[in-house]
Amino acid sequence: MTLPNISEAEMHVMDVLWREHPLAAADIAQRLDAQDWSQRTVKTLLSRLVEKGAVGTKPQGRRFLYSPAVERGTVTGRATRHLADRLFGGRAAPLVAHLAEGKGLSDDDIAELEALIAELKS
Amino acid sequence: MTLPNISEAEMHVMDVLWREHPLAAADIAQRLDAQDWSQRTVKTLLSRLVEKGAVGTKPQGRRFLYSPAVERGTVTGRATRHLADRLFGGRAAPLVAHLAEGKGLSDDDIAELEALIAELKS
DNA sequence: TCTCATTGATTACATATGTAGTCGTTAAGA
DNA sequence: TCTTAACGACTACATATGTAATCAATGAGA
Numbered sequence: 001m002t003l004p005n006i007s008e009a010e011m012h013v014m015d016v017l018w019r020e021h022p023l024a025a026a027d028i029a030q031r032l033d034a035q036d037w038s039q040r041t042v043k044t045l046l047s048r049l050v051e052k053g054a055v056g057t058k059p060q061g062r063r064f065l066y067s068p069a070v071e072r073g074t075v076t077g078r079a080t081r082h083l084a085d086r087l088f089g090g091r092a093a094p095l096v097a098h099l100a101e102g103k104g105l106s107d108d109d110i111a112e113l114e115a116l117i118a119e120l121k122s
Numbered sequence: 123m124t125l126p127n128i129s130e131a132e133m134h135v136m137d138v139l140w141r142e143h144p145l146a147a148a149d150i151a152q153r154l155d156a157q158d159w160s161q162r163t164v165k166t167l168l169s170r171l172v173e174k175g176a177v178g179t180k181p182q183g184r185r186f187l188y189s190p191a192v193e194r195g196t197v198t199g200r201a202t203r204h205l206a207d208r209l210f211g212g213r214a215a216p217l218v219a220h221l222a223e224g225k226g227l228s229d230d231d232i233a234e235l236e237a238l239i240a241e242l243k244s
Numbered sequence: 245t246c247t248c249a250t251t252g253a254t255t256a257c258a259t260a261t262g263t264a265g266t267c268g269t270t271a272a273g274a
Numbered sequence: 275t276c277t278t279a280a281c282g283a284c285t286a287c288a289t290a291t292g293t294a295a296t297c298a299a300t301g302a303g304a
């Protein structure tokens with residue numbers, strides 16, 4: 001109902017599924033090589049995501065194929081708005097300012113932002 | 123050095139202290155009226171923040187006066203970069219796009235962003 | 245057909261977090 | 275001086291999260 005909360009570890013699993021699905025648990029674990037988690041851990045995260053309604057399953061033989069049940073944009077949008085509200089009263093500028101300061105935005109980033117602003121003004 | 127992690131509830135306490143300090147626990151609780159927490163809860167949060175090194179104390183009589191030990195910008199900057207990295211590979215534009223879509227940015231917000239972009243370009 | 249590796253289900257356990265309660269001490273008022 | 279209210283310290287307990295291990299069933303290979 002209320003968009004499920006997806007933890008940081010769980011988000012890595014979602015990222016795999018958003019890129020490619022449906023996938024079996026083993027395939028997901030394999031694609032999460034960088035995380036250096038055991039298969040067990042990945043399965044636990046998958047179970048929790050299914051429980052939360054963020055991931056759906058289809059039986060295939062004796063195992064499941066997993067797919068996202070929520071869209072990436074929905075999740076990232078909510079997280080972004082939540083952070084902006086919590087830290088800056090919903091204002092975007094200070095948020096961007098932090099990004100700019102920390103590691104510097106690339107020229108591409110700036111150009112993209114500019115285009116976005118132009119669009120917002122119309 | 124390891125910037126302490128500050129939870130959402132703790133952040134409300136920090137916000138009070140960033141606005142005004144030093145303050146005694148009772149004053150902080152009073153200023154957190156909106157949260158509808160018991161004094162106990164506020165004290166627990168304060169203890170945890172002191173433990174984490176995010177808040178400092180000065181004894182005053184038999185009680186403490188609390189003050190922030192980390193700057194707001196440091197904390198918000200870290201949280202912002204963390205979110206941007208986690209969700210968008212550090213890119214600012216999709217983040218702003220979400221804010222724009224969700225509730226619409228005010229004209230002021232947009233103007234502010236524009237000014238910021240102009241500055242970044244120079 | 246028999247064995248075993250793999251799968252989902254269940255259980256485990258430490259730390260973080262939200263939200264308090266209890267206790268011993270002490271300053272301040274009666 | 276005696277009492278009490280308030281303070282910090284310590285304790286409590288449920289849920290979320292990170293990170294697995296165990297268990298029972300079963301399909302695939304010997």
